Amino acid sequence: xxxxxxxxxxxxxxxxxxxxxxxxxxxxxxxxxxxxxxxxxxxxxxxxxxxxxxxxxxxxxxxxxxxxxxxxxxxxxxxxxxxxxxxxxxxxxxxxxxxxxxxxxxxxxxxxxxxxxxxxxxxxxxxxxxxxxxxxxxxxxxxxxxxxxxxxxxxxxxxxxxxxxxxxxxxxxxxxxxxxxxxxxxxxxxxxxxxxxxxxxxxxxxxxxxxxxxxxxxxxxxxxxxxxxxxxxxxxxxxxxxxxxxxxxxxxxxxxxxxxxxxxxxxxxxxxxxxxxxxxxxxxxxxxxxxxxxxxxxxxxxxxxxxxxxxxxxxxxxxxxxxxxxxxxxxxxxxxxxxxxxxxxxxxxxxxxxxxxxxxxxxxxxxxxxxxxxxxxxxxxxxxxxxxxxxxxxxxxxxxxxxxxxxxxxxxxxxxxxxxxxxxxxxxxxxxxxxxxxxxxxxxxxxxxxxxxxxxxxxxxxxxxxxxxxxxxxxxxxxxxxxxxxxxxxxxxxxxxxxxxxx
Numbered sequence: 001x002x003x004x005x006x007x008x009x010x011x012x013x014x015x016x017x018x019x020x021x022x023x024x025x026x027x028x029x030x031x032x033x034x035x036x037x038x039x040x041x042x043x044x045x046x047x048x049x050x051x052x053x054x055x056x057x058x059x060x061x062x063x064x065x066x067x068x069x070x071x072x073x074x075x076x077x078x079x080x081x082x083x084x085x086x087x088x089x090x091x092x093x094x095x096x097x098x099x100x101x102x103x104x105x106x107x108x109x110x111x112x113x114x115x116x117x118x119x120x121x122x123x124x125x126x127x128x129x130x131x132x133x134x135x136x137x138x139x140x141x142x143x144x145x146x147x148x149x150x151x152x153x154x155x156x157x158x159x160x161x162x163x164x165x166x167x168x169x170x171x172x173x174x175x176x177x178x179x180x181x182x183x184x185x186x187x188x189x190x191x192x193x194x195x196x197x198x199x200x201x202x203x204x205x206x207x208x209x210x211x212x213x214x215x216x217x218x219x220x221x222x223x224x225x226x227x228x229x230x231x232x233x234x235x236x237x238x239x240x241x242x243x244x245x246x247x248x249x250x251x252x253x254x255x256x257x258x259x260x261x262x263x264x265x266x267x268x269x270x271x272x273x274x275x276x277x278x279x280x281x282x283x284x285x286x287x288x289x290x291x292x293x294x295x296x297x298x299x300x301x302x303x304x305x306x307x308x309x310x311x312x313x314x315x316x317x318x319x320x321x322x323x324x325x326x327x328x329x330x331x332x333x334x335x336x337x338x339x340x341x342x343x344x345x346x347x348x349x350x351x352x353x354x355x356x357x358x359x360x361x362x363x364x365x366x367x368x369x370x371x372x373x374x375x376x377x378x379x380x381x382x383x384x385x386x387x388x389x390x391x392x393x394x395x396x397x398x399x400x401x402x403x404x405x406x407x408x409x410x411x412x413x414x415x416x417x418x419x420x421x422x423x424x425x426x427x428x429x430x431x432x433x434x435x436x437x438x439x440x441x442x443x444x445x446x447x448x449x450x451x452x453x454x455x456x457x458x459x460x461x462x463x464x465x466x467x468x469x470x471x472x473x474x475x476x477x478x479x480x481x482x483x484x485x486x487x488x489x490x491x492x493x494x495x496x497x498x499x500x501x502x503x
Contacts (some may be wrong), residue, residue: 002053007435021257024215024293026333039393042435059485062143063079067182072156075473077187086249090498098225100397109392110256111140128300131149137469138486140406141465141466142240142241142466143241143272143316143422143463143464143465143466143468144327144463144464145428145463147241147271148271148461148462148463148464149274151237151238151241152197152254155460155461155462156458156459156460156461157189157190157270157273157458157459158186158187158188158189158190158456158457158458159188159189159190159191159192159326159356159456159457159458160184160190160191160192160454160455160456160457161192161194161277161326161328161415161417161453161454161457161460162178162179162191162192162193162194162328162452162453163193163194163195163196163279163328163329163330163413163414163415163453163454164178164193164195164196164413164445164448164450164451164452164453165195165196165197165281165330165391165412165413165448165449165450165451166195166196166197166198166199166234166448166450167395167447167449167450168197168199168200168227169199169207169234169299169395169447169448170199170204170447171199171200171208171445171447172282172447174446175208175209175212176212177442177445177453178442178445179191179193179209179212179213180212180213180404181438181440181442181454183440184438185440186457187213187216187235189218189234189235189238189455190232190233190234190235190238190270191213191232191233191234192230192231192232192233192266192274192277192326192328192487193209193229193230193231193233193279194228194229194230194264194277194279194328194329195228195230196227196228196260196279196280196281196329196330197227197260197277197281197330197448198224198227198228198229202222202224203228203479204213204477205229205231206222206231206476206479206480206483207218207479207482207483208487209231209233209483210233210479210480210482210483210484211483211486211487211490213233213344213483213486214484214487215236215480215484215487216235216236217233217234217235217236218233218234218236218239218475218476218480219232219233219475219476219479219480220232220233220234220239220242220245220268220471220474220476221247221266221268221476222263222266222476223247223248223249223264223265223266224248224249225250225259225261225262225263225370226251226262227260228249228259228260228262228263228264228279228280228281229257229264229279230247230264230265230266230277230278230279232266232268232277233246239471239473239474239475240246240470240471240472240473241270241271241464241471242268242269242270242470242471243268243269243270243309243470243471244268244269244308244314244469244470244471244474245266245267245268245471246266246267246303246305246307246308246309247264247265247267247305247308248264248265248267248303248304248305248307248318248345249262249263249264249265250262250263250298250299250302250303251320252283252295252298252417253301261281261282261283261295262280262281262295262299262421263278263279263280263281263282263299263303263329264278264279265277265279265303265305265318266277266307267309268304268309268471268482269309269464269468270461271407271461271462271463271464272463272464272465273323273324273459273461273462273464274294274309274322274323274324274380274459275322275323275325275459276301276305276319276321276322276324276325276326276486277326277328278303278325278326278328279323279327279328279329280295280296280299280328280329280330281329281330281332282295282296282329282330282331282332282333283295283332285332285334285363285479286334286408288332289333289366289370292331292332292333292366292376293375293376293411293424295375296377297376297501300317300318300319301317301318303318305318305321305322306316306321306322306416307405307466308469309469310467310468319380319418320418320420322421323419323420323433324417324418324420324433324434324459325380325418325419326415326416326417326457327377327380327411327415327416327417328415328453329414330391330413330414330415330418330450331367331382331412331413331414332368333365333366333367333410333411333414334365334408334410334412335361335364335365335371335389335408335409335410335411336364336366337361337364337408338408338438339406339407339408340408340422341361342361342389342408342409343400343409345360345361346388346400349388350442351386351387351388352386352387353386353387354384354386355384355386359384359385359386362385362477365411367382367411367414377416377418380416380417380418381416381417381418382414382415382416382417383436383439383455384395384439385411385439386439386440387439387440387441387443387453388441388443388468389409389410389411390410390411390412390413390441390450390451390452390453391407391409391410391412391449391450392409392410392449393446393448393450393451394449395446395447395449396446396447397446398400398446400441401449407451412450413441413450413451413452413453414438414453415453415454415455417434417436418434419432419433419434419442419459420433425475433459433460434459435457435458435459436454436455436456436457437457437458438454438455438456439453439454439455440453440454440455441454470491
């Protein structure tokens with residue numbers, strides 16, 4: 001693990017996704033402030049005389065004690081330049097030269113002032129007071145409301161959760177359809193990947209994810225139990241607002257040397273909202289519903305989280321200890337409908353299904369029934385399923401199981417979520433802290449007998465208190481550097497191949 005320093009608020013073209021109110025004119029002008037190396041090119045100071053300031057901005061350049069972008073400069077109402085008797089009596093060439101000089105200075109001034117807006121510069125007098133980005137509940141604290149709304153104006157974070165039973169196989173070279181689905185306009189702020197029966201090279205898998213995501217995101221934390229693996233990637237400027245990550249795991253088959261069933265969990269706090277991500281692989285076979293329910297209950301009672309993160313009353317049910325919980329994995333619940341009927345329905349159905357219509361055979365889905373009767377996963381929700389069953393396929397094909405076992409197609413791979421209920425007054429509107437925006441599968445990947453499943457969620461984030469154990473920029477530096485190196489190398493190779501093809 002290493003520590004990285006991130007100076008930019010956001011990378012070029014990467015903004016908080018799926019939220020149109022996060023773009024602004026200052027964001028759109030960001031490219032003009034970046035040097036080729038990716039940092040903002042701005043002067044340390046800019047002296048503007050009182051006589052030239054009117055020419056530079058056609059308005060008044062005012063000083064202020066606030067770093068807010070709204071108060072960096074306020075142009076005056078008048079756009080008329082004052083008359084200049086020297087320019088009136090000058091030659092045509094001197095007038096052009098003067099205009100060129102004014103235009104150049106005008107551009108420099110505008111860039112400097114815009115940089116102050118975009119970079120959220122800290123006033124010196126604020127720094128001298130030692131109360132900026134410091135303090136437990138102060139508005140200007142690191143995790144306070146001002147910083148939160150600067151990073152997330154709508155106070156919503158976008159989360160991608162993906163689950164995939166890899167069947168012990170190496171992933172395909174191209175992971176775009178899974179990691180960067182075409183239906184998602186912007187890369188989410190947080191991306192979580194849970195895998196079961198993972199490939200043996202875990203670091204290679206993490207590097208492949210990093211290579212696909214690119215330099216805008218970093219591997220915040222990962223955890224493993226046997227063939228289970230969980231990785232959390234964050235938008236790189238968010239690592240300063242997170243707590244230290246914590247992880248835990250539990251095997252439902254502790255006596256076996258090779259652990260394939262159980263769960264892995266990672267928890268952390270972003271600003272003032274706590275998150276728990278769990279990936280699990282439950283007992284297989286159609287008839288073992290009670291065993292799967294038992295697995296869930298044992299996992300929930302056995303995951304010891306949080307550890308050092310502050311909590312008022314720790315519950316034995318780990319899902320009660322966090323504001324937002326996401327549970328994904330190969331949960332192995334099946335459809336009870338006969339195989340031939342399910343296959344016939346799939347052949348006659350056009351996917352994706354309309355979300356508002358009842359699903360053909362989900363009334364026979366074991367997990368839906370478990371959720372309905374409260375046998376397990378109390379308080380959890382699942383978005384409407386509109387995609388075809390994700391299990392079981394002949395590897396390398398789009399054909400359902402043709403082996404001697406002739407397994408019935410099923411929705412074994414799922415993503416569930418829940419949030420902690422909070423007290424509210426009668427005048428407050430009840431808004432769901434988590435909203436599922438997309439829930440889909442990846443039929444194009446055929447290396448496994450399972451299809452990956454992914455979802456994109458919007459989760460509310462509230463201001464925090466600076467007493468949490470901060471990660472302070474902690475991330476997996478080795479995975480980041482190797483992923484970016486491979487990304488650059490592949491880009492160069494692809495470019496060379498294109499040139500050769502054209503020749």
